[in-house]
Structures are given as structure tokens and as C-alpha cells.
Amino acid sequence: MKRTNYLLRLDNPCPESWDGMAPTAKERFGQQCAKNVVDFTGMTDDQVLVILKTFNENLCGRIDDSQLNRYLVTHTETTLSAQLFKVFAGLFLFASADSNAQELIRA
Numbered sequence: 365m366k367r368t369n370y371l372l373r374l375d376n377p378c379p380e381s382w383d384g385m386a387p388t389a390k391e392r393f394g395q396q397c398a399k400n401v402v403d404f405t406g407m408t409d410d411q412v413l414v415i416l417k418t419f420n421e422n423l424c425g426r427i428d429d430s431q432l433n434r435y436l437v438t439h440t441e442t443t444l445s446a447q448l449f450k451v452f453a454g455l456f457l458f459a460s461a462d463s464n465a466q467e468l469i470r471a
Contacts, residue, residue, distance in 0.1 A: 369436075370416065371433070371436075372412070372432060372436055378394065378396065378397065378401075380394050380395065380396045385401060390402075391403065394424055397424055399424045400424070402423065402424070402426070403425070404425045404431060405426055405427060409436040409438060
């Protein structure tokens, strides 16, 4: 199973003030970069990852210090093989716990 880690970091912080940017439908518009700026501050890691995966170019965004320089953790990215592994591991553990319990009762 392939697992991808996403590290959120900020190389060149934008000097433009968030409050000075013009509001748009869902974001704000940065005059200096001429791009829509996404507000990630209230989002979960899963929500941030969905947006990052949909953009194919550089993205401007507002982020909290707590979101920086750490790996984002996704809870929704599961493959069929990962699900099957969990099912078989659970069945194996259940079957082995049952046989151990029977041995303890007989002794």
C-alpha cells in the first residue's frame, strides 16, 4: 500500500494583509499576486488536502501557524487493499482469541 505524506510549509509569505484583500465568493483576491487566496485556517487536514489535490499550479492561501511545518494526516484516503487487510486482520485476531479462550477454560 502506497502512502503519501504532505508537508505544509511556507517559503515566501505574502506581505499583503488578509483584511486588505477584496472578498470573492469563497475566498479573497490578492492584488499583488493576482490570485484567489483560500482561507485554510478553519479547515481540517482532509479539507486542506482536497483543495491541494484539485490545484495543478501554485496556490495562495491563508494558514495558521499550527498548520505549518507538520505532516497533514488524512482520514479519508483508504484503498480497497487497505480495507481488505483490516478485515482479514480482524478476522484472524477474532479467531485466535476464541481458540485461546477455549484453551484457558479447559486447563
